[in-house]
Amino acid sequence: MLGVGLNIASSYTAALAAASAGYTNSHSVVLDGSGDFFDTNTTLQSQIRNSFTISAWIKLDDGTPSQTQYIAGSSNSGNLLGFAVQSSGKLTAVHQANSDIALYTADAATFSDGATDWAHVALKVTPTEAGSGTDYAIYLNGSEIACTKIFSVSASNHNQYTSARNLGAGGFTNGVGTATTTIDGFIDEFAFFDAALEDSEISAIGGGGAPTDITDHDHLHLYYKMNNSTDDEAGNSNGSLRDNAAFSTTTP
Amino acid sequence: MAIYTILTEAELGSHADKVDFILNNFVDNAKNPTRIMLKFDDSLPASLSSYDSYTESEVQAMQSDSSSDWYLG
Numbered sequence: 001m002l003g004v005g006l007n008i009a010s011s012y013t014a015a016l017a018a019a020s021a022g023y024t025n026s027h028s029v030v031l032d033g034s035g036d037f038f039d040t041n042t043t044l045q046s047q048i049r050n051s052f053t054i055s056a057w058i059k060l061d062d063g064t065p066s067q068t069q070y071i072a073g074s075s076n077s078g079n080l081l082g083f084a085v086q087s088s089g090k091l092t093a094v095h096q097a098n099s100d101i102a103l104y105t106a107d108a109a110t111f112s113d114g115a116t117d118w119a120h121v122a123l124k125v126t127p128t129e130a131g132s133g134t135d136y137a138i139y140l141n142g143s144e145i146a147c148t149k150i151f152s153v154s155a156s157n158h159n160q161y162t163s164a165r166n167l168g169a170g171g172f173t174n175g176v177g178t179a180t181t182t183i184d185g186f187i188d189e190f191a192f193f194d195a196a197l198e199d200s201e202i203s204a205i206g207g208g209g210a211p212t213d214i215t216d217h218d219h220l221h222l223y224y225k226m227n228n229s230t231d232d233e234a235g236n237s238n239g240s241l242r243d244n245a246a247f248s249t250t251t252p
Numbered sequence: 253m254a255i256y257t258i259l260t261e262a263e264l265g266s267h268a269d270k271v272d273f274i275l276n277n278f279v280d281n282a283k284n285p286t287r288i289m290l291k292f293d294d295s296l297p298a299s300l301s302s303y304d305s306y307t308e309s310e311v312q313a314m315q316s317d318s319s320s321d322w323y324l325g
Contacts, residue, residue: 068278080275087291088280088315088324096271103274103288105281109324148283150261 023213025188026227027247029170033061033069033184036245037171038230040222042237043074043163044192047221048125049097050159051196054083055122055205056169057252060185063111064089069183071121072190073172076163082172083123084181085111091138091145093123098157103150104136110145116185118252120206126196127158134158142207144199167192169224170245177242186250188226195219210252254291256306261286269299279311282321289322 029038044052054072065087073082082094089109095102111119122139133152137144169190171179189211197205197219205214215223215233223233228247230239241247256279264270277290289311296305306314314322 075275086278086280090280092278094274099271101271101274103278103281107283148281148286150281150286150288151265 023211025211025225025251027249028057028059028186028188028251029226029241029245030186030248030250031170031183031245033065033182035171035179035182035243037173037179037182037242038169038187038190038224038226038245039173039177039240039242040167040169040192040224040237041239042166042222044167044221045161045163047192047194048081048161048163050194051126053122053124053193053195053197053202055120055189055191055193055202057118057120057188057211058116058183058185059118059250059252060085060111060116060183062114062184063116064109064113065184068092068181070168070170070172070179070181071183071187072123072167072169073179074163074165074167075172075174076165079162081161081167083121084172089113091121091140093125093136093138095125095134095136095153097153097159097161100153100157101151102134102136102153104138104147105150106138107146107148110140118186118188120211120252122197122202122206124196124202127155129155131155139202139206141209142203142205169239171242177240179242186248188252189214190222190224190226191217191220192222193217193219194221253294254308255293255295256289256291256308256311257296257300257303258287258289258306259300259303261288264288267299269297280322284321287321
């Protein structure tokens, strides 16, 4: 089975390379760090109860921000999901399901002080068998980075994640159409997959230095190219620009 | 003025405000043993007053010291 999976991933990588040649990425979304975010207009509750992967390109005004800035997130009582850059410059995931909580943080600073270059970031979340807790993996520019997990979310509680709040891109939703601790910078090509992608798939998406068109990728549930449009290329939930979020011609 | 404290995973895990601290005060973690650095405005909350506190400059010194567990590189 492993060999078959690798072959599928390799085939996809080759197809992606071919498809990327014709992709023109015209816009990203610029966020000012004080409430601006991209609303996916969907809670993704059922998807977050299973395996999933979040993928985005970001460019931060400061790689070591004065407070945590969320690449993606939503919060509801006793349940939350956050993928963030800490003030230390470390990528971090926080996941709470039915009050179980886990914190997964890079062992070394991911970003340096000052404005960053465009970077691809990804978070993969995989529920495991009872006893070992949910697994996480964080990727930078297509490669997994070393992280440490603190606390854990049990398999039974992972499957009881409950949220009535939309997942935010570039912010941590804390109400209807509002978010806190948002990115100060740019976000582009935000995607949510309803599966744990293979390492080779994440490398193909984020390891090439620039985005590719991933419209036909397996398990693609949300895909916002953000090319002057809030449309979801996967057709599941068109997004919305919130607060002063706006399209920008600054792109990776 | 920011003030910091450091707890082990077990210490934070037994704390009633664990989730609030993770969401609102988490700054960094270190390994072997696993410890969590929290940041507060002005002073530590009463429930953490028994822990050592660190100033901004002390934390910055730890983060720039390559021999420190809190070195950021």
